[in-house]
Amino acid sequence: MALLQGKARADYVQDMFDRIAARYNLMNRVMTFGQDMKWRRFVVRQTGLQAGAKLLDLATGTGDIAFEALRMIPGVEAVGGDFSLGMMRVGKRLALGKQVSWSGADALNLPFADDTFDAVTAGYLIRNVYDIPRAFAEQRRVLKPGGRVVILDTSPPPHNLLRPFILFHLKYVIPTLGKLISKNADAYRYLPESTQAFKTPDELADLMRAAGFVNVGYKTFMFATMAVHWGENPAA
Secondary structure, eight states, X not given: OTTOOHHHHHHHHHHHHHHHGGGHHHHHHHHTTTOHHHHHXXXXXXXXXXXXXXXXXXXXXXXXXXXXXXXXXXXXXXXXXXXXXXXXXXXXXXXXXXXXXXXXXXXXXXXXXXXXXXEEEEESOGGGOSOHHHHHHHHHHHEEEEEXXXXXXXXXXXXXXXXXXXXXXXXXXXXXXXXXXXXXXXXXXXXXXXXXXXXXXXXXXXXXXXXXXXXXXXXXXXXXXEEEEEEEOOOO
């Protein structure tokens, strides 16, 4: 599944997230031992947004990062974009759902004008797109000069003493939890597979620099299996 390419990959990912939408938040809490909300708050802090700024949260899903921005930044205008309408329908029903402007959005062809947003965030987007340079180019296009992009995503398990235990968790524990909690074991086989096939933090940082972002950096979490990357759109 993780080896699908092009439109077949996009179609699979879109259908998969629609199917797991109802239990997505619960599964995230369980899989990350409740740490994922801490990472999302870190993402929001890394945007450096001021009161009243305009944020685009891509792969917004049920809106977790957008909601954190609403809680943390007074008067922020949060736009949530995703091509999984099922995920956004769940998000709309949540406590802050009416304060987010939801948009059906393909990350490779964003429906927004150039230089629109003060920051762009994305949670678990880049691992799932089939054209990473195109996704970063679109994010740069819609960012204002000097705006920041902040990316949360998984990272392949590093080669250290913990790797066998992490791989066991990815290959066996997560699919089992997916079957029990979300009733979609195949989706939770794809997610670990795509993690193992994804870029290392250094490789992803290099792709961001190649896309034209400056002041690129990252921080890893959870035994280096999660990473938050950030960069800036050069000022005009």
